[in-house]
Amino acid sequence: MFLVSLLVLLVTVVGHITLCVAIINRIHAVDWPRGVVDGITAFLGIAILFGPVAMVLLLAMSGSESPGKWPQFLSAYSGACSAVLLMGVLLRIQQRFDPERRGAIRSEKVETLDLRERMGAQPFGPGLSRLFGRLPGNQILRPQVVERELNLPTLKPELAGLTIAHLSDLHMSGRMGKEYFHEVVRRVNAWNPDFVAITGDIIETEECLPWADEVLGGITAQRAKYFILGNHDKKNLDPARVRQALAATGMIDLGGVCLTTEVRGQTLQWCGNEAPWFGRPIEVIDDSLPTIALVHSPDQFDWACRNNAMLVLAGHNHGGQICFPLLGPTVAPSIQGVRYAGGAFRRGQTVMHVGRGTAAHTQVRYGCPAEIVLLKLAASEFGVVG
Numbered sequence: 464m465f466l467v468s469l470l471v472l473l474v475t476v477v478g479h480i481t482l483c484v485a486i487i488n489r490i491h492a493v494d495w496p497r498g499v500v501d502g503i504t505a506f507l508g509i510a511i512l513f514g515p516v517a518m519v520l521l522l523a524m525s526g527s528e529s530p531g532k533w534p535q536f537l538s539a540y541s542g543a544c545s546a547v548l549l550m551g552v553l554l555r556i557q558q559r560f561d562p563e564r565r566g567a568i569r570s571e572k573v574e575t576l577d578l579r580e581r582m583g584a585q586p587f588g589p590g591l592s593r594l595f596g597r598l599p600g601n602q603i604l605r606p607q608v609v610e611r612e613l614n615l616p617t618l619k620p621e622l623a624g625l626t627i628a629h630l631s632d633l634h635m636s637g638r639m640g641k642e643y644f645h646e647v648v649r650r651v652n653a654w655n656p657d658f659v660a661i662t663g664d665i666i667e668t669e670e671c672l673p674w675a676d677e678v679l680g681g682i683t684a685q686r687a688k689y690f691i692l693g694n695h696d697k698k699n700l701d702p703a704r705v706r707q708a709l710a711a712t713g714m715i716d717l718g719g720v721c722l723t724t725e726v727r728g729q730t731l732q733w734c735g736n737e738a739p740w741f742g743r744p745i746e747v748i749d750d751s752l753p754t755i756a757l758v759h760s761p762d763q764f765d766w767a768c769r770n771n772a773m774l775v776l777a778g779h780n781h782g783g784q785i786c787f788p789l790l791g792p793t794v795a796p797s798i799q800g801v802r803y804a805g806g807a808f809r810r811g812q813t814v815m816h817v818g819r820g821t822a823a824h825t826q827v828r829y830g831c832p833a834e835i836v837l838l839k840l841a842a843s844e845f846g847v848v849g
């Protein structure tokens with residue numbers, strides 16, 4: 464009977480952690496006051512750490528050996544946690560076979576960089592960043608340079624071969640040295656892309672506002688550079704100042720607007736949607752034009768599909784930052800949990816590319832390197848699906 468009790472306890476603990484992480488993911492997907500989100504996150508963090516200890520102590524004090532004799536409260540919570548775990552497992556299986564994951568990427572070329580030597584002895588800011596940065600096996604200074612060709616079902620032949628450097632979640636805060644971002648800019652410029660698109664969480668702190676000019680000002684594109692902001696761009700700074708600093712470098716602020724540009728005799732529409740953190744999404748866009756949408760949260764995929772966007776570029780989820788073997792990512796600040804943690808997805812005529820992030824807010828990455836991405840647009844081999 465002791466073994467059965469131990470097994471039920473194990474299921475309860477894993478379900479308890481699953482429940483806490485699922486709530487953390489969802490509350491970071493909405494525009495609640497920062498104090499509320501941080502407070503709930505801290506509470507759930509403590510619950511993850513000490514919940515299992517409390518359960519063991521409760522069982523030891525009650526002296527009950529079989530699960531049928533557990534204290535009533537613990538039995539009820541164990542049932543709830545088991546149900547959550549079962550739901551989590553079923554969702555994982557469903558996501559593994561998600562048809563949206565198929566067919567969006569035509570080809571991929573990946574180069575992994577090792578910036579550990581080049582970044583010098585102190586590549587990270589003080590405190591926890593430095594501690595995290597030095598953890599063995601941490602991939603934070605080993606970003607990937609990725610060329611990814613996307614199958615777009617509605618791409619006009621005239622636009623085939625256009626290139627977009629997609630950067631996201633740079634999190635310039637001083638926790639990661641400036642040289643890292645100079646390397647990002649060098650890599651982007653080596654591609655000489657048609658467009659550059661940055662999908663939010665760009666600058667976090669006052670001391671890094673000048674990096675807009677000093678670093679990002681050095682990015683070049685043949686046609687245009689666009690940006691939108693993310694939740695971290697208003698965490699510590701007035702977002703108007705971030706917009707101003709970025710716009711001063713020649714980048715175009717797409718926050719809440721649609722703009723058109725002429726490319727190879729075709730009109731291409733670019734729309735920015737910073738919901739839920741800045742205003743509401745634009746509800747009516749000209750869906751007769753081929754549209755590329757910039758969103759921070761992949762939760763805006765529904766919006767993009769409703770508006771017949773050809774391509775959506777998103778970030779925010781960082782690929783999960785830590786991906787476990789077999790299990791994959793567990794943390795992604797999305798209403799959909801880890802479904803859109805990173806990668807390319809296709810629903811009907813709309814393809815969404817979710818970047819894993821050019822850098823990160825917290826200096827830890829395992830099984831999930833940052834990426835500097837060049838997207839190449841290709842007409843779909845598969846035609847319109849779904």
Ligand SMILES: [Fe+2]
Pocket residue numbers: 632634664693695779780781824
């Ligand atoms: Fe981010």
